[in-house]
Amino acid sequence: MKPIIKLTLVLLLAFTASCYYDSEERLYPKLSDPCKDKDVTFSGTVTQILQPCLSCHSNSAVSGGEGGGIKLENYADVVAVIQSGRLMGGIKHESGYIPMPQGGGILPECQISQLQKWIDNQTPNN
Template sequence: MKPKFKVMQNPKISRPALLQGLLIMLVAIAVNACYYDNEEDLYPMSNTDCDTTNVTYSGTVQPILNANCASCHNETTANGNVIVSNYPDLMTVVNNGRFWGAINHEPGYTPMPQGGGKLSECRLAKIRKWIDMGAPNN
């Protein structure tokens, strides 16, 4: 007499096929997880309106500094002995960390711009991107 449980087995689905199906599912989950990771890297502040592509010194950073900083930090009026109105002098404070520390209002630095509000998150993101690219004179 045939045992009853034999009826429960579906001969059309072999064990290798089941494993293959499982593998495909796992790969799909992994790929999906990576996709979300990348999205977070691209938009760290979940602000999709802030376009940090094509950030340059002359086109992005210099105009921000001219509008918000240069009046107090130029060749004739260099408050705190800091000049941000030309590239070589700006690089001094970029390289010693005072530039980013001051505009990002980090502890241990005098928050800048003095007497004004903190630069917008988008402007800071653009400046950060420029620094991370190696602060090129472009």
């Protein structure tokens, strides 16, 4: 084989190989979820996600008869609702649970995965 043909073949091979191994993150940046990598805290993340729920689920709203008795204002109450399975069941719109937030659309995927991460971390009070 002539050297020039050999060189062309090698270059061609290198080129196709580099195309084939292009990283998924670079081609589809949305596939890598920055939410899952972010640190999740109770005070910084969880309370913020649950903030819009407090119109019906604060202590005062619940004692005023709203929110079906589900309190989401403080750490102990949030953990209790999580342990009952109702929090994730509700916000993931799983069957057998009442879909939350009531009257609103499902929470962004990112927020649901952040809550899940906090639960997987044993719900730290941080």
